Amino acid sequence: MLQTLAWTGSSLRLLDQTKLPTQTVLCRYTDEKQMHDAIKRLVVRGAPAIGVAAAFGVYLACAMRR
Numbered sequence: 001m002l003q004t005l006a007w008t009g010s011s012l013r014l015l016d017q018t019k020l021p022t023q024t025v026l027c028r029y030t031d032e033k034q035m036h037d038a039i040k041r042l043v044v045r046g047a048p049a050i051g052v053a054a055a056f057g058v059y060l061a062c063a064m065r066r
Contacts, residue, residue, distance in 0.1 A: 004049050005056075012056045014038060017045045032061035 002024065006013045016025040018041065027043065029035050035057030038044060044053045 004046075005044065005053060007056065012053065012060070014044050014053065016043050018043055029057075030060065031064060032057045035060060 002015055003013075004015050004017075008028070011028045011030040012035065014027050014029060016023075016027050019025045027038070029038055035053060039050055039053055039057075044050055
């Protein structure tokens with residue numbers, strides 16, 4: 001089973017759900033702007049997954065400002 005999202009240590013890897021079921025595409029996001037765009041385009045779907053992705057977006061924003 002594929003993970004919808006996974007933290008790699010410096011980025012968030014998301015399964016691009018807009019490509020399913022014909023393609024399996026994993027995208028890497030490293031900042032909050034990319035994460036915002038991914039949520040807006042519904043790359044990640046479902047309330048729990050969107051919430052987790054948004055939380056990682058906040059983390060990435062904070063980590064970049066250090």
